[in-house]
Amino acid sequence: GESVGLHLPTLSVQEGDNSIINCAYSNSASDYFIWYKQESGKGPQFIIDIRSNMDKRQGQRVTVLLNKTVKHLSLQIAATQPGDSAVYFCAENSLTYFGNEKLTFGTGTRLTIIP
């Protein structure tokens, strides 16, 4: 069945270092893969997405890599800051049999930035 899962539940990174958060997926038919950030007590917020026909996409201090061969997605955050501490979710946007979009999420990785 479909699933979007993460390799590691927690990650601690020194402030200023780069961090890499990984995600495995199984639904090869997804159109988009997306990363969300969730701060404590809040709803998730969109960070960046990547279309399934791309390998890499860059944003401000973030890069998402998609490896379709091994069905792996990663989020790289450069020069981490205390405000990057949060739970990060990968998600996939896929079409159902009836052509409706469906957005499903993985388990999440808690990123802690050490001052």
Added chain:
Amino acid sequence: NAGVTQTPKFQVLKTGQSMTLQCAQDMNHNSMYWYRQDPGMGLRLIYYSASEGTTDKGEVPNGYNVSRLNKREFSLRLESAAPSQTSVYFCASTKGASSTEAFFGQGTRLTVV
């Protein structure tokens, strides 16, 4: 521009009671979603609505019903609450048509005793 508004923010129910969680968005979005988030877990999709007048089951629909009242509003109903439904519930919306940016409400923390 309020975005996605959920009510209530907190609720305690007794087992067997019913209630409706309300969600409204003012962004003219087509698609709306209900998720639940349990401790240490991701967001699991309960129901979603790709457009006004349509609803579909997600990963964990049992024990819930939904209504897409109009384009703005998407409500989630628990007919007979159970302790297993204790969770934080999030409503979200997207433009639809391959729009990947979902906007979330602040969540409803529901406890069933």
